[in-house]
Amino acid sequence: MSRPDSTASTRVVVTGIGxxxxxxxxRESSWQALLAGRSGIAEISRFDARDFPTRIAAEVKNFAAxxxxxxxxxxxSERFSQYAVxxxxxxxxxxxxxxxxxPDARIGVQINNAVAGFPGIEAATDQRHDDPRKVSPYFVSSVIPNMPACEVAIDLGAHGPVNASALACASGIHALLEARRTILAGxxxxxxxxxTDAAITPVMFTGLSNMGALSTRNDAPERASRPFDAERDGFVFGEGAVVLVVESAEHAAARGARPYMEIRGGALTSDAFHVSAPHPSGEHAETAMRRALAAAHTGPDEVDYVCAHGTATRINDRLESRALRSVFGEAADRLLVSSPKSMVGHMIGAAGALSAMVTALAMRDGAVPPTVNLDTPDPECDLDYVPHTARKADVTTALVNAFGFGGQNVVAVLGAPRD
Known part of the structure; x- marks a missing residue:
């Protein structure tokens, strides 16, 4: 049951990151690697990819469940749930x-993903053809998209509202906005x-390769993800999980927690155009940015940093750059913009949450991670993308962009914690 409006929180903060x-x-090893410009992209180890057009991915390494x-x-449990937990x-x-x-604690869970338990579905299909008795009785309950959220709730003993949404590549940042909405609603x-997501499988790579979405720079994996570079040739598929503790500022203060940042507002729009391609005008992504700033009562000149969607696909990078320049006007020339995907690939359902983590730690440490591999800037991508090397910067207000298949645009405005 919701609390009365008179007691509802008006500010929402992030107090923990995993x-x-x-x-x-x-958290910290990932952050230090990103600041150092270290790539996590390498040859695929999950399956034999020798005959695939793309033989590289950004895998989680040295993880023993x-x-x-x-x-x-x-x-x-499936890997995407294990990562989330x-x-x-x-x-x-x-x-x-x-x-x-x-049971009276008011702690909820919102863990989003994009492709659910894809490896389990693929494996069970093979098992079914071989011998139906090999399909696990836990198959259905392990692969459905709400399971990471439910597994986290079970693991923690959280009895509040448990939700899961799938917004393709915009899922991760949407989770934070939905968490904020849940708290503000009381x-x-x-x-x-x-x-979270973990879907590095043969069928997934076959489909994405047939779409022409993936980089085929197999001989130089660390240099394959090239957001905003003129020689970019597609994104690098990744995996992983990022989870944040979101709470009302009042609740955090009452228990003496020190916030990383505040979630000040956000917005969602739809291109309503195509199942995988963005609208060629970019206007609906631009609208999401404008509405997010308005919802956060933030002017374009107040934003210091944009953690970009920056997938390293030819169309997306140009449209995002164009939209940023349109929204920020003269202020665009002083913006710092970077794409962590240049180092971790596209973590799909976890990508937006990673961007939120990057923003929080950039505010904490006064440093913005670089966009690596930006050797030959695309003339149509004409912002400061912090090429090659991290940069010291006082980040107090930031924008996070996330755009997903189906034309889903999600933008969040994040700010340094206020006293």
Whole structure:
């Protein structure tokens, strides 16, 4: 039941962060790798990709699920849920939050993803053709898209609202906006929110290769993801999870938690144009940015940093650059813009949550991670993308962009915590 409006929170903050990424198995190692410009892209190890047009990916490395889960839990869970649980544990610990199964505690979960348990679906299909008895009784419950959120709730003992949404590549940042909405509605004091995906499989790569979406720069994996570069040839598929603890500012203050940042507002729009291609005008992504700024009561001249969608696809990078220049006008020339995807590839359902993590830590440490591999700037991408090397910067207000298949545009405005 919602609280009365007179007692509802008006400010929402992030107090904890957990991560499992292609460049690190926790928050700080991932962040230091990103600041150093270190790539997590390499040859695929999940399957034999020798005959595939694309043989590279951004995989989570050195992750042993048995180090985190007992055998029974392993049998019933898919990798995308395992990633989410591990990241959520770190986030909750980082926040100093006690989640003890109290049914009266107002703690919810919002873990989004884009492609659900794709590896399990693919494996069960093969098992079904071989021998139907080989298909696990946990198959259905392990692959459905709400399972990471439910697994996190079970693991933590969180009895508040549990939700999951799929907005393709915009899923991760949408989770934070939905968490904020849940708190502002008075339905929870805390929401453990983020994104996860783990779908590096033969069928996935076959489909994406047939679309022509993936980079084929197989001989130089670390240099394959090239956002805003004139020689970019597609995105690099990735995986991982990033989870954040989102709570009302009042709740955080009452328990003495120190926020990383505030979620000030956001907006969602639809291109309503095509199942995979963005609208050629870019106007609806631009509208999402304008509405997000308006919702956050923030002027374009107040924004210091944009954590870009920056996929390294030819059309998307140009449209995003054009939209940013249109929205920010003269202020665009002083904006710092960077794309973590140049190092971790496209983490799909986790991508937007990673961008939120990057923004929070950029505010904490006064440094913006680079866009690596930006050797030959595209003339149509004419902003400051922080090429090659991280840059010291005082980031107090930032924009995070995330655009997904189907034309889903999600933009969040994030700010340094206020006293």
């Amino acid at each position: 991560a499992l990424t292609p460049v690190g198995n926790d 048995e180090d985190h889960f007992d055998r029974k839990r392993l049998r019933r 591990v990241a959520a544990r770190e986030a909750v610990h980082d926040a100093g939050l006690a989640v003890d199964g109290d 339905d929870a004091d805390v929401v453990v929110a983020g994104g």
